[in-house]
Amino acid sequence: MCSRDCCSGPGGSAKSGNTCTDRKNAKAVSVEKIIPTPQSLLYPYEVIQEIADFIVKGSNMRPKIGIICGSGLGSLADIIQDAKVFEYEKIPNFPVSTVEGHAGKLVVGNLEGAVVMAMQGRFHFYEGYPLAKCSMPVRVMKLCGVEYLFATNAAGGINPKYSVGDIMLMHDHVNMLGFAGNSPLQGPNDPRFGPRFPALVNSYNKELINKALEIGKQMGIEANMHVGVYSCLGGPTYETIAELKALRMMGVDAVGMSTVHEVITARHCDMKVFAFSLITNKCATEYSDKKDDEANHDEVMAVAKNRQKACCELVARLIRQIQASS
Numbered sequence: 001m002c003s004r005d006c007c008s009g010p011g012g013s014a015k016s017g018n019t020c021t022d023r024k025n026a027k028a029v030s031v032e033k034i035i036p037t038p039q040s041l042l043y044p045y046e047v048i049q050e051i052a053d054f055i056v057k058g059s060n061m062r063p064k065i066g067i068i069c070g071s072g073l074g075s076l077a078d079i080i081q082d083a084k085v086f087e088y089e090k091i092p093n094f095p096v097s098t099v100e101g102h103a104g105k106l107v108v109g110n111l112e113g114a115v116v117m118a119m120q121g122r123f124h125f126y127e128g129y130p131l132a133k134c135s136m137p138v139r140v141m142k143l144c145g146v147e148y149l150f151a152t153n154a155a156g157g158i159n160p161k162y163s164v165g166d167i168m169l170m171h172d173h174v175n176m177l178g179f180a181g182n183s184p185l186q187g188p189n190d191p192r193f194g195p196r197f198p199a200l201v202n203s204y205n206k207e208l209i210n211k212a213l214e215i216g217k218q219m220g221i222e223a224n225m226h227v228g229v230y231s232c233l234g235g236p237t238y239e240t241i242a243e244l245k246a247l248r249m250m251g252v253d254a255v256g257m258s259t260v261h262e263v264i265t266a267r268h269c270d271m272k273v274f275a276f277s278l279i280t281n282k283c284a285t286e287y288s289d290k291k292d293d294e295a296n297h298d299e300v301m302a303v304a305k306n307r308q309k310a311c312c313e314l315v316a317r318l319i320r321q322i323q324a325s326s
């Protein structure tokens with residue numbers, strides 16, 4: 001079975017110059033070799049351990065909180081102090097970021113008294129990475145010692161009560177990629193990470209949601225804060241009106257292209273999860289000729305830039321509370 005990077009996404013192609021030696025020698029390849037590698041085997045425990053050791057030794061820090069910065073929300077990592085910065089290219093076996101607004105840096109340092117590690121740039125399915133590769137850094141976080149995952153994203157607001165710039169604390173998700181039979185946990189299970197059949201009810205830590213709501217009040221942004229359901233689609237296309245109508249009927253409040261597989265991976269290895277969506281655009285659920293109804297990445301980035309201060313404040317205050325109560 002080909003387990004090389006060249007068969008598992010854009011990072012691999014870059015390294016191998018788009019040439020997979022198994023494919024070149026196709027005549028001699030056995031049936032086993034043409035069956036795709038199950039996702040869970042792309043990054044065996046030992047490889048994740050090597051990456052984690054590289055980060056812990058290179059930073060001389062053991063992080064407790066992991067942060068994934070959503071599109072345009074990289075400034076969440078800029079408030080980290082005494083930071084040791086690792087470019088993704090320089091981390092062994094790490095994929096590269098290919099999307100604007102995702103710098104491709106891992107930042108380890110101190111935030112509000114806690115050691116944190118923040119991904120300035122996440123990996124998306126639409127970039128060509130299998131889901132297990134998209135969420136692999138969550139397992140790296142776990143083996144670095146991380147107990148809490150803070151996942152953030154930019155998302156389209158489907159709930160008609162949501163406005164651009166609002167923050168939706170995630171309390172549940174609808175896993176559309178999972179409905180289609182795709183999972184970061186697909187393939188043999190390694191019990192050192194977690195169980196074969198993890199339960200996902202209560203994935204989003206209620207205590208952290210309540211603390212964040214309280215913080216929202218203190219910041220005077222409670223009117224722009226919601227608790228809702230996120231759904232991840234494969235992207236890179238934004239949704240059609242019919243798709244948005246269907247998602248709304250399913251109880252989805254905000255839609256994006258990430259986070260769900262990261263949360264699944266985090267819950268599998270028993271991390272506490274806090275996640276929020278910054279609503280960067282309103283999703284139209286009725287047909288219209290207005291150009292304004294079309295989502296675009298420039299708008300997503302601009303809204304994220306405008307709201308980064310509030311997002312940073314929320315994250316920093318929540319970490320301060322976690323530290324105070326531990």
Ligand SMILES: O=P(O)(O)O[C@@H]1C[C@H](O)[C@@H](CO)O1
Nearest residue numbers: 070071153154257258297300
């Ligand atoms: O990484 P996130 O989920 O924050 O980014 C969203 C989804 C796409 O990558 C991009 C579309 O504008 O924003």
Ligand SMILES: Nc1nc2[nH]cnc2c(=O)[nH]1
Nearest residue numbers: 154155156255256257295
């Ligand atoms: N799928 C999806 N992702 C987004 N990211 C930011 N806005 C959107 C959106 O409207 N749809």
